[in-house]
Structure formats: C-alpha cells, structure tokens
Amino acid sequence: MIVPMIKYGFLVYHRDFDSFLSRLQEMGLVDVERHTKVLSDEERNLINEINRYTQTLKDLKIRAAQIDQTGQVAPLNSDAVLNEYEDLIKEKEQVESSIRRAQKDLNDVRPWGNFNIDLLRKLSDSGLNIKFYVTNEKAFDESLLEDYTVEVINNEAGQVYFVWIQQYDQDASLPIEAVEVKIPNYSASGKETEIATHRGRISE
Structure with a gap:
C-alpha cells in the first residue's frame, strides 16, 4: 500500500535548526528541505523579546537563590522565580509612574527655581503673606517693583513669574491682571533629586 506523503512547514529559529533537524530524522522523516526566510520586523522583535525573557529568567534564578537552614544555597523553583520577575516588573512600572508624576511637578515648579520651603513657612508664621503670581509680560508693569514689595522670579516663554510679599492684615490688590x-x-532641586533617586532604583 502506497501512503501519500504529507508535507509540513515549520518556522525554526536558526540557532535551533540543527537540533530540530536531528529530532525530525529520529522520527523517520525522509526528506527535509531547508528554506531561509527573511524575518519581518515584527517577527524579529518577537524573537528578541523571547530572548530577553529567557535571559531574565536565567538571571532571576541566580538572584532568587536563598540560603536554607543548612547554610546551603538553594535555588527557588520556577514558580517562585516567575513570581519574583512579575513583582520586579510591577515595581519598575510603579517607579516609572512616579518618575512621570515627578517630571510633571518639576515642569510646573521649574520657573520658580530653587527656594527654601522651610523659610517660606517661617516667614508665613511671622506674619508675612507671600503670594505667587503669573502674568503675561506685556501686562507686567515695572513700576510694581517700586510701589509694591514685588520680586520677579523668572521671565520665561512670555510669562512673568513673581512674588508679592505683604502683611496678612494688609488689604490691598495689585493694579494689573495676574493669576x-x-x-x-517643593522646589525644582527637590524634584530633580526625587527623579534621580527613582532612576537609580530602576538601574539597580
């Protein structure tokens, strides 16, 4: 009885081809044709991801080794390694989220530069009311610097950032439109330090 041949197609990574071919020959395959396929970007990225995860699991097995009661190094089982890996990924995502929030805070506070938070609190406790304002540079009147206790902190992107210092019992308003x-x-330097600390945790 003549049994018709059945043709199969396999996509095999080049490093695994020799061992894969040997296994097929052991199973009795009589004819094997080898065709080289140019990988697409998506396939290449997928293989790179597989290699990354494989290497990560190898590294985690080493890092997850623990000392048992006899003092011998006992590697954790695969489930424990995978759990640790998932925990590390989750922690990394949380740290990256913290970096994004801190970066947004830094962008908001950067125009105000570096200042001492504790000093501001002490001035407030002593009866000084310190207000922070932003206005368009066209609306800002330089005479404010002479007529009011106003100090310009920064002039950036067409905006003037300034503070007005007055007594709490002082009832007055500025003669310009300002927000x-x-x-x-927090200060800019404080947020920069926070971001650097978070990035240091990721690189550990």
Whole structure:
C-alpha cells in the first residue's frame, strides 16, 4: 500500500535548526528541505523579546537563590522565580509612574527655581503673606517693583513669574491682571533629586 506523503512547514529559529533537524530524522522523516526566510520586523522583535525573557529568567534564578537552614544555597523553583520577575516588573512600572508624576511637578515648579520651603513657612508664621503670581509680560508693569514689595522670579516663554510679599492684615490688590498660583510645597532641586533617586532604583 502506497501512503501519500504529507508535507509540513515549520518556522525554526536558526540557532535551533540543527537540533530540530536531528529530532525530525529520529522520527523517520525522509526528506527535509531547508528554506531561509527573511524575518519581518515584527517577527524579529518577537524573537528578541523571547530572548530577553529567557535571559531574565536565567538571571532571576541566580538572584532568587536563598540560603536554607543548612547554610546551603538553594535555588527557588520556577514558580517562585516567575513570581519574583512579575513583582520586579510591577515595581519598575510603579517607579516609572512616579518618575512621570515627578517630571510633571518639576515642569510646573521649574520657573520658580530653587527656594527654601522651610523659610517660606517661617516667614508665613511671622506674619508675612507671600503670594505667587503669573502674568503675561506685556501686562507686567515695572513700576510694581517700586510701589509694591514685588520680586520677579523668572521671565520665561512670555510669562512673568513673581512674588508679592505683604502683611496678612494688609488689604490691598495689585493694579494689573495676574493669576495667583498655589505656593509650591517643593522646589525644582527637590524634584530633580526625587527623579534621580527613582532612576537609580530602576538601574539597580
């Protein structure tokens, strides 16, 4: 009885081809044709991801080794390694989220530069009311610097950032249109340090 041949197609990574071919020959395949296929970007990225995960699991097995009661190094089982890997990925995502939030805070506070938060609190406790304002540079009147206790902090992208210092019992208003902003509870340098700390955790 003549049994018709059945043709199969396999996509095999080049590093695994020799061992794969040997296994097919052991199973009795009589004719094997080899065709080289140019990988698409998607396939190449997928293989790179597989290699990354494989290497990561190898590294985690080493890092996850623990000392048992006899003092011998006992590697964790695969489930424990995978759990640790997932925990590390989750922690990395949380740190990256913290970096994004800190970067947004830094962008908001950067125009105000570096200032001492504790000093602002002490001035406030002593009866000084320090207000932060932003206005268009065309609306800002230089005479404010002479007539009011106003100090320009920064002039950036057509905006003037300034503070007005007055007594709490002083009832007055500025003669220009300006937006009062909430006093930041952190400085630019503080946020830069926070971001550097988060990035250091990722690189560990």
